[in-house]
Amino acid sequence: xxxxxxxxxxxxxxxxxxxxxxxxxxxxxxxxxxxxxxxxxxxxxxxxxxxxxxxxxxxxxxxxxxxxxxxxxxxxxxxxxxxxxxxxxxxxxxxxxxxxxxxxxxxxxxxxxxxxxxxxxxxxxxxxxxxxxxxxxxxxxxxxxxxxxxxxxxxxxxxxxxxxxxxxxxxxxxxxxxxxxxxxxxxxxxxxxxxxxxxxxxxxxxxxxxxxxxxxxxxxxxxxxxxxxxxxxxxxxxxxxxxxxxxxxxxxxxxxxxxxxxxxxxxxxxxxxxxxxxxxxxxxxxxxxxxxxxxxxxxxxxxxxxxxxxxxxxxxxxxxxxxxxxxxxxxxxxxxxxxxxxxxxxxxxxxxxxxxxxxxxxxxxxxxxxxxxxxxxxxxxxxxxxxxxxxxxxxxxxxxxxxxxxxxxx
Amino acid sequence: xxxxxxxxxxxxxxxxxxxxxxxxxxxxxxxxxxxxxxxxxxxxxxxxxxxxxxxxxxxxxxxxxxxxxxxxxxxxxxxxxxxxxxxxxxxxxxxxxxxxxxxxxxxxxxxxxxxxxxxxxxxxxxxxxxxxxxxxxxxxxxxxxxxxxxxxxxxxxxxxxxxxxxxxxxxxxxxxxxxxxxxxxxxxxxxxxxxxxxxxxxxxxxxxxxxxxxxxxxxxxxxxxxxxxxxxxxxxxxxxxxxxxxxxxxxxxxxxxxxxxxxxxxxxxxxxxxxxxxxxxxxxxxxxxxxxxxxxxxxxxxxxxxxxxxxxxxxxxxxxxxxxxxxxxxxxxxxxxxxxxxxxxxxxxxxxxxxxxxxxxxxxxxxxxxxxxx
Numbered sequence: 060x061x062x063x064x065x066x067x068x069x070x071x072x073x074x075x076x077x078x079x080x081x082x083x084x085x086x087x088x089x090x091x092x093x094x095x096x097x098x099x100x101x102x103x104x105x106x107x108x109x110x111x112x113x114x115x116x117x118x119x120x121x122x123x124x125x126x127x128x129x130x131x132x133x134x135x136x137x138x139x140x141x142x143x144x145x146x147x148x149x150x151x152x153x154x155x156x157x158x159x160x161x162x163x164x165x166x167x168x169x170x171x172x173x174x175x176x177x178x179x180x181x182x183x184x185x186x187x188x189x190x191x192x193x194x195x196x197x198x199x200x201x202x203x204x205x206x207x208x209x210x211x212x213x214x215x216x217x218x219x220x221x222x223x224x225x226x227x228x229x230x231x232x233x234x235x236x237x238x239x240x241x242x243x244x245x246x247x248x249x250x251x252x253x254x255x256x257x258x259x260x261x262x263x264x265x266x267x268x269x270x271x272x273x274x275x276x277x278x279x280x281x282x283x284x285x286x287x288x289x290x291x292x293x294x295x296x297x298x299x300x301x302x303x304x305x306x307x308x309x310x311x312x313x314x315x316x317x318x319x320x321x322x323x324x325x326x327x328x329x330x331x332x333x334x335x336x337x338x339x340x341x342x343x344x345x346x347x348x349x350x351x352x353x354x355x356x357x358x359x360x361x362x363x364x365x366x367x368x369x370x371x372x373x374x375x376x377x378x379x380x381x382x383x384x385x386x387x388x389x390x391x392x393x394x395x396x397x398x399x400x401x402x403x404x405x406x407x408x409x410x411x412x413x414x415x416x417x418x419x420x421x422x423x424x425x426x427x428x429x430x431x432x433x434x435x436x437x438x439x440x441x442x443x444x445x446x447x448x449x450x451x452x453x454x455x456x457x458x459x460x461x462x463x464x465x466x467x468x469x
Numbered sequence: 470x471x472x473x474x475x476x477x478x479x480x481x482x483x484x485x486x487x488x489x490x491x492x493x494x495x496x497x498x499x500x501x502x503x504x505x506x507x508x509x510x511x512x513x514x515x516x517x518x519x520x521x522x523x524x525x526x527x528x529x530x531x532x533x534x535x536x537x538x539x540x541x542x543x544x545x546x547x548x549x550x551x552x553x554x555x556x557x558x559x560x561x562x563x564x565x566x567x568x569x570x571x572x573x574x575x576x577x578x579x580x581x582x583x584x585x586x587x588x589x590x591x592x593x594x595x596x597x598x599x600x601x602x603x604x605x606x607x608x609x610x611x612x613x614x615x616x617x618x619x620x621x622x623x624x625x626x627x628x629x630x631x632x633x634x635x636x637x638x639x640x641x642x643x644x645x646x647x648x649x650x651x652x653x654x655x656x657x658x659x660x661x662x663x664x665x666x667x668x669x670x671x672x673x674x675x676x677x678x679x680x681x682x683x684x685x686x687x688x689x690x691x692x693x694x695x696x697x698x699x700x701x702x703x704x705x706x707x708x709x710x711x712x713x714x715x716x717x718x719x720x721x722x723x724x725x726x727x728x729x730x731x732x733x734x735x736x737x738x739x740x741x742x743x744x745x746x747x748x749x750x751x752x753x754x755x756x757x758x759x760x761x762x763x764x765x766x767x768x769x770x771x772x773x774x775x776x777x778x779x780x781x782x783x784x785x786x787x788x789x790x791x792x793x794x795x796x797x798x799x800x801x802x803x804x805x806x807x808x809x810x811x812x813x814x815x816x817x818x819x820x821x822x823x824x825x826x827x828x829x830x831x832x833x834x835x836x837x838x839x840x841x842x843x
Binding site (some may be wrong): 123137387 | 470473474476478479482483513514515516517518519520565574577578580587591693694727796798799803804805808809810811813820828830831832833834835836837839840
């Protein structure tokens with residue numbers, strides 16, 4: 060391995076015993092003089108001239124970009140594209156520039172995982188989520204279990220105890236009753252585990268070909284029993300960033316289960332209800348500032364939301380982020396970053412710097428958080444950016460995702 | 470993770486970084502071009518520039534297969550996809566590349582069926598599964614991906630598939646490097662040679678660069694230590710007044726390339742007299758098309774293509790970025806009018822594009838971050 064050899068010259072001399080190249084190959088042909096048509100190129104101004112002037116010009120461009128990014132989002136597309144459903148930048152734009160614009164009210168404006176409101180002195184939380192995962196059944200779970208856990212988790216990370224769910228089904232004509240029963244039975248079991256009841260529901264059947272098997276929407280209502288004021292806008296420099304376990308298991312599992320990639324790995328979805336672990340965490344420390352379950356868009360998307368909402372920087376240590384070898388391997392092959400891959404039973408918690416140890420112990424004390432880790436900290440500068448100190452020893456930013464690397468994961 | 474972590478070892482990186490710094494002549498500026506977009510991606514993804522002294526700069530080259538596809542070819546693909554019964558396929562990176570009337574994604578929103586595949590063999594599978602449809606694979610890429618297109622064509626012919634064709638856009642790397650060497654805009658000190666292309670073509674085709682242009686070239690692997698080591702090897706050549714082709718990626722790249730792969734390309738494809746590269750214009754002998762024997766599988770012959778040459782948007786300076794004349798942020802529309810969400814130029818689309826890599830990974834002030842982490 061040439062890398063072991065620090066100068067790298069030995070491995071080279073071994074490889075330089077050249078023979079003759081294959082002749083008449085289209086790829087390796089002896090090319091005539093290339094006639095590049097140079098466009099009216101501007102003079103080669105300033106390329107890569109280190110120096111303070113050059114640096115300050117770069118900084119001006121960076122500042123201009125930040126200004127452009129801070130502008131009110133606008134939908135430029137004429138039609139909905141798959142990117143609008145991917146949880147990244149386009150989803151955010153659609154939510155803010157269309158849904159929020161048309162439906163604006165103080166609760167919705169917060170754009171949290173769940174909305175909070177008071178009814179006769181009780182603080183209630185409400186959330187909704189739709190599930191279109193393909194395939195419907197995958198190692199470690201299915202769409203029914205996902206539909207319960209997803210909504211339970213949205214309530215849990217809002218600081219609420221989940222109570223009641225609704226379930227809406229959109230089923231394609233021709234879908235086997237046996238599979239529908241399997242899905243609903245799995246919902247019942249998941250609801251039992253999460254201590255919630257499905258108290259109302261609805262079914263619609265659409266023509267064959269107008270849906271893909273079965274889609275589920277669940278809405279959940281919970282009650283806020285703790286006094287914690289949670290919200291990503293409350294995050295402060297000096298806080299710590301925790302995740303409750305290895306990231307990306309669910310997304311990669313579903314992707315591999317589709318069989319399009321011919322990669323096999325011993326992986327299971329991480330789908331799980333987090334309400335119990337959250338309750339333990341909130342009981343252990345008053346230092347929790349915000350929680351989010353890392354679904355579509357993954358941990359990276361959450362951290363970007365935090366950086367923007369609180370106007371802080373987030374600094375993540377790549378080496379501290381728990382990722383299973385199988386997930387890393389598949390991600391390397393597919394050219395995706397596990398930080399963006401969906402989980403269905405993992406959460407990100409931002410806690411006060413003084414509460415890190417208590418919070419970590421509380422999460423690790425729960426079976427769903429046994430591999431919890433502190434992955435980063437909140438800083439001041441540069442505000443609005445998520446920075447990653449790579450395991451290699453460099454620094455880069457972690458931006459909102461554009462486009463959808465793994466469609467229909469949940 | 471084995472075969473990955475050992476190439477991302479921070480201690481080894483520090484040691485190499487120190488040796489590179491030692492080799493720098495005081496007051497001299499060094500410019501190396503990494504030809505391949507995969508290298509650009511690695512450099513930004515791992516923050517490799519943090520290990521380089523200020524007087525070494527990396528110039529991002531034209532080796533991003535998606536970046537060099539001109540608008541007209543995107544339009545042609547969408548034209549094919551609009552024909553009745555056509556199921557179009559391409560690599561995922563192509564989906565967001567803007568044509569003159571939008572990208573594949575936009576086209577799908579208007580009713581075409583353009584799907585992403587991970588391999589041309591997946592497109593072949595789709596053809597077998599959907600005999601009532603005609604499946605077209607839009608082939609892109611340098612010599613790295615050309616063999617898999619070639620193997621797919623050979624298989625399609627042996628299976629006698631009648632509902633499959635290839636829209637060939639494969640390009641070759643040597644003419645692009647030559648165009649850059651002949652360009653008056655840029656003075657380079659050496660090249661980080663493309664690793665994956667070289668697994669196919671080997672190292673010999675680069676020899677003219679060392680011999681005729683007196684520039685060192687080191688074929689490099691794709692892990693960050695590979696690239697750092699290659700920079701060290703380039704610096705060593707310069708310090709010793711050598712200009713040679715060296716192979717840092719010998720664990721994968723055979724000096725003579727892969728004869729089986731070259732043979733497959735050669736059996737199915739031939740050089741086009743010229744091909745348009747986005748931003749670079751027409752370059753002679755720089756791309757391949759299907760041979761006459763594969764006419765039945767040639768989408769360009771099966772479908773009547775508009776074949777219109779569409780000029781790049783005026784504001785777009787992809788050409789200068791692809792040639793390494795401009796750093797991404799020096800482009801007039803970088804990051805404001807042209808972003809990954811609404812790209813004007815291709816360099817902002819592909820994860821291998823210099824603009825996308827800089828925007829997604831490198832868009833911050835190193836000074837400020839260093840200051841903040843004190």
